[in-house]
Structures are given as C-alpha cells and as structure tokens.
Amino acid sequence: MRSWKLLPLFLSHLHDGWYALKHLSFAGINFQELRAILQDEPPTRHPSPRLLAHVLSFLLHMRPRYYLKGSTPFTYTFRLGYFTVFFFFLEIVTGLFLMVYYVPTPEKAYLSIQHLTSSVPLGALMRDIHRFAAEAMIVCVLLHMVRTFVTASYKGVRRLTWVTGVALLVITLGLGFSGYLLPWDQLAYWAITIGTSMAEAVPLIGREVNLILRGAPEIGEAGLLRFYLAHVVLLPFLAILVLGVHYYRVARLHNISLPPPLEEGDLPAPIREEARQRVPFIPDVLFHEMALASIALCSVIAICLFVYDAPLEHHADPQHTPLHTEAPWFFLWVQGLLKLGDKQLMGVWVPIGIFLLLFALPYLDRNPRRLVRHRPLALLLGTLFILAMGVFTYMGTHYYGIEMPTVVRIGQDWAPEEGVGILHTIPYDDLVVGAYFFNRTDPGTLPPTLARAWTALEERINAAAARGDLPDAWAVLLIEERQRDLKRITLRIGTSGEDSAYERVLYIHRWRNGDTSSFASPAVSPIPSSWDSPLSTPSH
DSSP: OOGGGGHHHHHHHHHHHHHHHHHHSOTTOOHHHHHHHHTTOOOSSSSOHHHHHHHHOTTGGGSOSEEEGGGOOHHHHTTHHHHHHHHHHHHHHHHHHHHHHOOOSTTTHHHHHHHHHHHSTTHHHHHHHHHHHHHHHHHHHHHHHHHHHHTTTTSGGGHHHHHHHHHHHHHHHHHHHHHHSTTOBHHHHHHHHHHHHGGGGSTTTHHHHHHHHHSSSSOSHHHHHHHHHIIIIIHHHHHHHHHHHHHHIIIIIIOSOOOHHHHHSOOOHHHHHHHTSEEEIIIIIHHHHHHHHHHHHHHHHHHHHHTOOOOOOSBOOTTOOOTTOOOOGGGHHHHHHHTTSOHHIIIIIHHHHHHHHHHHHHHHOOOOOOSGGGOHHHHHHHHHHHHHHHHHHHHTSTTSSOOOOHHHHHHHHHSOSSSOOTGGGSOGGGSOSEEEETTTSOGGGSOHHHHHHHHHHHHHHHHHHHTTSSTTEEEEEEEEEEETTEEEEEEEEEETTOSEEEEEEEEEETTOOTTTTOOOOOSEEEOOGGGSSTTSOOOO
16 A cells, blocks of 8 residues: 555544544634633633533543632642642653663662663653652642641531542552652662561451562562552552542532631621632633643752752662661651550551541531631641641651660761761862871861861760760771772771771762762771771771
C-alpha cells in the first residue's frame, strides 16, 4: 500500500484524538469564546458555553461552575487543597520520569539512583522535585485538615467529605512510606525494617501481615518489589479514586464553605449578600489557579536547584545498623510512642485509635456552631492534640531517649555516620590540607568556615571535659588531598584512658551533591599505635 493511501486514516485518527482531547479538557469552548475569555469579555452567546463546559468536559466536570465570593480570599483557605492536588500531579509527572531509569531490585536499585542523579540529564533535578513534592504534599494535607478543623468546615453535609479527606491523608502517608524504601540506602532500609516490624505486634495475624509487607522474614527483593508496586500502582490508583470522590462532593454537592463570621456572625446584610455573590470558575478562578501553579512550579524548581537535595545515604547493609536510625519525619510520632512502652499498645492500638478518631470527628462533634467563640472545648482539644503530636514527633528523634557515649554523640553531630553534619557544610576550598589538633591549632590560621566549625568542636569537647564526661580528651582532624577535586577527611575523638575512639573517614568531592558522594568507615575503631596520644601525628 502506498503511503498516500494512509492519509485519510491518519486524518481520521487525528480528528478522533482532537475530539477526545477537547472533551477531556475544554469541551464546549470554541476559539471565539476562548478569545473572549482571554480578553476578559462577556460570553459570546447564551446560555454561556463556559458553564456548558462543566457538563461536557471530563476534567471541568470535577470543578464547581462557580464559587461564592466570600470563600475565594486566599487567606481563608490558602488554597491548601489545590496545592495538595498540584503536588500530587507533580509527583505523577516526575515519577513517570524516574520509572524509566529505576530498577526495583536490591542489586540495582541504589546504582540506578546514582546513575539517574549523575549521568541522566535533569535526573538529579527530577529526583529532587519528586522527593520535595512528596513532603510538600504531606505538609499541605496536614495544614488543609487543620484549616478545615479550625473553621469547622467538616459539619453538616460536609461530614463525608471530611472522611474522604482523612482517607486521602492515610493514602498520602502510605505513598510517602512506600517510596521511602526505593532508594535502597541505609536509613531507608532500616527505617522500613523497624516500621514493618510493628506489624508483628498486631494480635492473631501479626506474623502474616509482616510477611505480606516484607515478602519474606527479612526485607529483600520481594519486599522491595512489593513496596515499588504499591508506590507506583496501588496507592496512586486509590488516591485518584478517593480524590475524585472528594472533589466531586466539593464541586457538586456543597462547594467550599463560607467563613464562619459570614454564616453565623452579626455582620451587616450587604456584606453577607456580597459574600454570596457567584464568582465563575471560568475565567476568574481558573486564571488565579493557573497563576498559583506557575508560581508554585517556579518556586519548587528554584528550591530544588539551589536549596534542597534529596538525600541518598550509603548503600543498604542488612549486616550493619546505622546510628540514629529514624522513621520518616511524618512517622516520627509513632517512633516516639514506641519509646513510651508496650509495642502492641503504642505501636498498633494508639495509632489506629488516632486515625479512627479523625474519621469519626464530624460525628462526635455534635455542636452545630462554627464560630470560634462557640467551640472552646473542640478547639482546646484540637490544640492539645496537635501539641501532643509535636511532642511525640520530637520524642521519635535520636535526641530523646537514646543513650550513647559522649564521644560518639559529639562525633555524630559533627560528622554523622549517615546524613549531613557540620563537616559537610564546610565549602570544599575551606577544607585546607593539614592536620589540626584539639586545643593546639590556632583557629585564626584557618579559613572562616573551618575555623568556626573547629572552634565549635573544641568548645563542645571542653564543656564535656569540664563535666567529667571526657577526661583528658583529645581530637585530631586530618585533611588529605587524594586526587584532583577529592579530599579525604579523618576525624578522631577520644580520651587518653580509652582503647577506642570515635572515627569518621569521609571522601568529599568538590562537586558533591549534599552527602551523596561521601563514604565513611565504621563509627568506632581501635586506636592504632600512632594515635595513642594527642601529641602524635596520625599516619596517612
């Protein structure tokens, strides 16, 4: 068949594709109407095709035809629900990019992330955006729920909408938890190992639940594949499903609630009537949301280019548990609860009870009023709940309830085994080659950032020595240039009466990305003979 004979078939498919695209987005709006919208002119005909688009278009069918003017000020909702959806779709776009290069096996997962960030054009940026958007999405969901609670927008016809919002919170936390393992680095591996171990405390079926999550007694290839499929298939599908229900209820059933003073306050009638005026979604709200999306996208790109680096620690090692193993920040409150007592009570029943309480909140709160002055008990309990979650989150960090030798604590703060410490923040050019000794090296001879860091270390050690925690303490920092643009930094801290010391060896490259190019030795090592005194010079 000659190629020209395929032209009618191609044009037919092109027409079908254009028809599908038009009905997916802006069905009912032709070019004349689009020009009128862009020029801020009234509709070209009646009934308005801008309202017809909400009936014919798949995407616009999920959005309200109009908003009440009183609910549109940015400072009322801060568009937290909108930003949550924005970050979710940003996750989908960047996630599809990452899926092209990621290999979900223990042998290749970590290497594929390294290849993505070092060899793929824009790969590091895409991973940074994906990680940042995931955390921003969790923050937006939490703040959105706080805003909804404070304004009592979960009452009446909005009860089920609140329930779907809590379900979205659970799914969002699941997305963050499942994606945490995929880089297959040390902190992720051990955080997920500890997190899944809580499933064993579930009565009767704990062992089976743990096996379902891990795929084996220990996390390995089966567990990584299950977390990967949950992260890219199951949980996104559930998120889109529940998000559709949530948005449909807002768009078709009750719209965004007015601020409580406009509904229950004693404001003048003209102000209340003006607040109930309709603001059309097209073009007023649509253009506002497009502007917010543009600003948010540019801000995210700038932050990920100049401020934020998605962490990547050392390769997962099932034989070595790193110090300061912590859950993801959004699950630190669970880790804090576990430090209080029984694993089954604090790790299973209390978290389940918290989420059940959130689900049941609109049915437990029988007070029909929304004004703050009419809800003192609810707001007091809500404030105490948020404060308690903050306290539990702090308790989940390594700063609470974890005892370790003073020398290890100081060394971990200055040069941690995993993560970023003070050493990593020193510019490469300020890491001047040489050997620096505790209470002997003059900080005035050092570059400014290295001098400040070294002074802070000496003050920390001297304070510990004054308390009697580090008698006859010594410390040595050795900086060597191993090759072009690569330096080896060795830190040792100890006391003359001990046969071991805290040691950290890092290789830092000039073009390092956070801590991803640093490799370290074990945290505590025997002192060789050449290190038995703070006056001796370390061997290279």
